[in-house]
Amino acid sequence: MSTENITTLDVSYILNGRQSTIGQSTSMSSHGITRSDLRKWRLSEKNKVELFGVFCLGILIYLSWQLMYGVTPTYLLYFCQVFVLTGAALGAFIATHISLSLAPHCTPAHIMIIQYIFFQINSLIGAYFLRKLERDSAKCQQSQENFLLNQLKIRANSQYGRDFEFDTIKSVAEFRERHPLTDYSHYAKYIERVADGESDIVIPGFPSRLGISSGTTGKPKQIAISKERNVAFLFKIMPMVFHFVKVQYTPALSPLQKKCLLYVHTEPLKSPGGLSICPTTMLSLPDILNRIQFSTPPAGMRLTNERCALYIHALFALRDRCLGNLGTIFCSTMFTFFKVLESDWPKLVNDLRHGQIAKDLRLESSVRGSLEAELQAEPERADEVEKEFLKGFDGIALRLWPHLQGIFAISSGAMVVYARRLKDKYTKGLPILSSVYSSTEGTVAMLYDVKGLDSKYIMLPSDVFCEFIPVENGHENQPQTLLAEEVTVGQCYELALTTVDALYRYRMGDVVRIAGFHNKTPLLEFQYRTGEVLNVRSEKTPEASVAGAITATLDQWQGLTLVDFTATESPLYEEAMDIKDWSSCGYYMIFIELEEPYATFGKDLKQRDKFAADLEANLRLKAQRYNHYRNINAIAPIRLIFLQPGAVDELRQYILDRSSATVQQLKLPHKLRKTEWIRLLCNRELIQ
Structure with missing residues (x-):
């Protein structure tokens, strides 16, 4: 093509919204019209x-x-x-x-209109259901009873309902008296029949799919996900949460701003009867709903490789200066996203500048073509983000996206370590919001209040029936339970749920603290999973206490940055390492990975011992029962192993390769249960 004149193809290319890279400084000599003139006309x-x-x-x-x-x-x-x-x-x-309104330049006009209408309708629906929640919260126990009896009536003709004579149960008291507290083993034979293709087993007809849990705190579970749950989550709970968060935490959010959702797709498996088996977090949205909500095009939302997916999410997020929110399931994924930005920013800037995708990124040709068709060269934006990257990564989120409103990710439990690292470095000045308290087993509550990294959730009284087991009775097979209006503020309870997915009085394994009440409905703070406690003498030290002790110790030692930690009890550690002479007094073995461990602990054993002593002192302050058993010498002092850089990632990948957990589901266990996990980390101990 001539470099002196712009052909008809060039003009068409510009007027159709794509910037040509050929002959950019030339003009149409016959008309005296420059390319810059044509761009102004577009x-x-x-x-x-x-x-x-x-x-x-x-x-x-x-x-x-x-x-x-x-x-x-x-x-x-x-x-x-x-x-x-x-x-x-x-x-x-x-x-x-x-x-x-504030809007990204890359959103087509018709998508803007649809997005605007969707935003307003979503907000109106959310406002309606928030008012209903307010009414339900004032009569919590009545709402709970209505929900329970309605579920029993709906499920009465299922095989499970007939087995437990649901049609004869007329009250909450009768239900609690006649139906036992359950765990997953109680449902296994029913789920097996559902998976084989039988209908009317646990719910009328067939479930929409089988939701699978991560299995990182035990054996993976399959839950029959009802259509009722899908409808309630999409058309009630999410609009309600959306409106609440917008009003309380992101009031400046424009109807046209988009969210960068750090989603990694999972291809569903098939059960023998043809049902899909997949995580409840798997998205299956029409392309139009992807386009009006997320910065990444539909093809990028179907990527199954974490590294590729995060790179593509980063690239399309970077082109959108008006980005409204960043979201994912766990803070660990959000932290990995920023590490991708930190390591790959030169490639991302180059791709943004030239409207392409790096050749070394493993993408199928059709996917690459689809994604590159959505890009165009944006040298000005590339220069802008490059300038910010060169300044460093402290507070990078708001410097790249000045209109960012918040970070949406779970920050409690095992995720608190990653949440702190995000707030300390990458996302300074932004709230980290966990909008719903949900799991494979069901949605329990929605966000009520956030203070720092501590979130309070309000129980949803008309969407799930909750019973509360005092933690001191948790070891019993069939302990007495309390109802929602009977719990005590400040006390901790194990949750037992009755859900729309045919789980009844199900001990899901979560322990919550009652943080207060809204009207007559309890406010919940997640504490820990029952399987995540360290226990050598019935002291039951939760992971939150260990995490708090480590954080307090790091605060005392200036200049140390935690990557992650995990722990196990001495009997399992000694078995894993084939130690014949077992200790007569149990202890905790704690594994810690720091960002730069060699500078402080490389060869200085005294420094390691001092850190371990400080950690021991802080743990005794954080865990009362642990301190009691230490005082009477029934538990020995903790033992500490500093890990080589990369050890935690290696364990994480090892677990992923050998489990049904997806990248987004996986929470690094803060209690190691398997001897091979322990051996892997012991073999990655920092060399003395």
């Missing part, structure tokens, strides 16, 4: 929306004049005119609001 997507608004306004004025001064039409024609008049008024209003 309509932006917002200009197109504004033209749509002018068109609607014209129709509005014309029809208004007709209705006021024109010939009186027939009733049918009059109705049609009023209908069109209303639509034109609405179109003019929407176009005006869009033209004044």
